[in-house]
Structures are given as C-alpha cells and as structure tokens.
Amino acid sequence: MTAEQSITAALNSASLPGIDYALQDVGRIRALACSADTASIEIELGFPCDGQKAALAEFLGEVAQTAGGLSKASVTVGSK
DSSP states (O other): OOHHHHHHHHHHHOBOTTTOSBHHHHEEEEEEEEETTEEEEEEEESSOOGGGHHHHHHHHHHHHHHHHTOSEEEEEEEEO
16 A cells, blocks of 8 residues: 555545544545655545634644654645
C-alpha cells in the first residue's frame, strides 16, 4: 500500500471530533499530494464548518501524518 493509499484510508475512516461521523460519511478528499515526507490535502465537507475548520484541519493533519509516516501534513478544510 502506498503512502497516499494509507492516508486516504485513514482519513476516510477517521471519526471527526465534535461530529462523530467518519469523513467518508460527511465529506470527501478533494486533493491529496505526497512529496517525500510531506503531504498537501484538501478536504470538502457537506455542511458549513466555519467555526471548526482549524480544529478539523489540525486533527486530520495528525491522522495523515501518522498513517503516512510523514513529518508534515498541510490540510485545508472547506465546505460546499
């Protein structure tokens, strides 16, 4: 399994804090790019999340770092 596949699987199954649903149930990964030991990720949620964007981005970044063995994961969270 590649780092991108591991990160995708981990992000999709991650239970979002304060929401208690997995990402795959309430949103999607719009973009994922890995380079060496870093990743850039764009997430789109199906509901407004303005007050939670920073916390969700931090949480999902930690999930991605752990799953991919990365030193850094930059995550942007948006909504439809």
